[in-house]
Amino acid sequence: MSTAKKRQRDCDSRPVKLPDDASAGVLAKLAWAVAHPARVRIVRLLISREACVCGEIVAELPLAQSTVSQHLKILKESGLIQGEIDGPKVCYCINREMLSELKQLIAAL
Numbered sequence: 001m002s003t004a005k006k007r008q009r010d011c012d013s014r015p016v017k018l019p020d021d022a023s024a025g026v027l028a029k030l031a032w033a034v035a036h037p038a039r040v041r042i043v044r045l046l047i048s049r050e051a052c053v054c055g056e057i058v059a060e061l062p063l064a065q066s067t068v069s070q071h072l073k074i075l076k077e078s079g080l081i082q083g084e085i086d087g088p089k090v091c092y093c094i095n096r097e098m099l100s101e102l103k104q105l106i107a108a109l
Helices: 003-010 021-033 037-048 054-060 065-078 096-107
Strands: 081-086 089-094
Touching: 021 065, 021 096, 037 054, 037 065, 037 081, 037 089, 054 065, 054 089, 065 081
Parallel strands: none
Antiparallel strands: 081 089
16 A cells, blocks of 8 residues: 555544634734744743733843843734733733633634
8 A cells, every 4th residue: 555545544534624714813813922932931921920010021031121022012912911001011911811712723723
């Protein structure tokens, strides 16, 4: 038996319901937001805390403040985190609804 035929036989050929274009777009946006190790670390940090100001996040990462700010901007634009102005600082927290949606979309893969 050829290798290609063996692979085809071994693959599950049951029909699969594909996600609609909207959920595929949301998944792509969220996946891109966590596609960098620094952003994954930021998300993990914010999951473990109720909230953090940017300086606290910078203190946890071996990155310049401007680099951390850029990563925070990307995460905020994706909706995975939220930022609220608290005087001269911005206080960040994880958006648990979006995190749950990301988990569901990944599970649906």
